Amino acid sequence: MTRHTVLRPLAAIALCGALVTGLQGCIGLAVGTAVVGTLAASDRRTLGAQTEDKTITVKGEARVASLVGGAGHVNVTSYNRKVLLTGEVRDEQMKAAVEREVSAIEGVQAVVNELAAMPSSSFAARSNDTLITSKVTASFVDSKEIFANSFKVVTERGTVYLMGRVTQREGNIATDIARGIGGVQKVVKVFDYITEEELRQMTTVPQKRTSGSSDAEAAPRSPS
Template sequence: MMQNRLLALLLATITATSLSACLPLVAGGVAASALVAADRRTSGAYVEDQGIELKATRQTSERFAGSHVNLTSYNRTVLLTGEALDEAQRQEIELMVRGIPNVQRVDNHLVVAPVSPMAQRNNDAWITTKVRARLLEGKGYPPQTIKVVTERGVVYLLGLVTTSEGAAAADVVSKTSGVQQVVTLFETISTPPNTQAAN
């Protein structure tokens, strides 16, 4: 009985974590399978996103040490957020990421500005936490399929959703305290996968 409770807690923790950051598929057995099953990406895209983020992060830290760059890959689309030293560097980072295998698109939301202070990043992390909690309480969309990234008070939403699901999720996020702007980078699908399977 205790093992069942621990397993349930582990699965709940992993599902919550998946809203903003993916865990390696090799995390193991039931937990990893449950995480992939809750995601609308194919298992191949899920694994490729892991590889893209690892390669992009490593290359960025090696080549652009003076910048603050966050890279988030969802369904082979990479979101760039953070700060670049100048416009030339901003474009160079994008070109580097475009050259990584399996990257299909890059959404470059880097700004030319001084590196954000830790207080700002902590505030962004707090906003992300609040947004996740609000998404779990909302209706009309699958919260476990939506990825949340916050940078300088701007919340970016990624995921495979229908038009109505995306609108419902964006509405909930826009009403969350501290959110200055919502940027939806959803990939629109015509029908939720479970509905497709039922037809």
């Protein structure tokens, strides 16, 4: 008897998100007898901002590696041209030097420096941080109140940093979810806030004009 593997809805959403990066969602994905509808507002950054973030991250990592060398462990995360620095460096002077170097990169609008002057974290600690990030992200996917792909999650020494273009309401919901994950020591918000009206505009799909309509019919007539 042939066995058929049926993907669960969450797994299908994750697969769709991985294959269609940058698109506004996956439409009409059939999963067994279930149908996963549109995953709206997957990334609220403009395409230009997404491209710049990738460039900033690559340049930042290269400059930091040259500056810090083996005297620290630094993560560079850019979201909507805001750069988050996490990890460990030798001393406060190096922490300030890393911030200056990253701030000088073209396109960077702000730097949030969360570097700690202390010995580099262990491989086990970093592995645990990766696990926490995965758990937080999975919990966002499970939530019906927020769009998981609108958030960027970074974890360092048990502290979870949340980035994204979100409303105050979404940010508070995401923060509460992250705080409930085992192993999370603290949650730090690094959001770019938008209004509920801006969110509605992002997620509203314009209605198509009927085939019989025309510009002349749609526009008000000029007085004769």
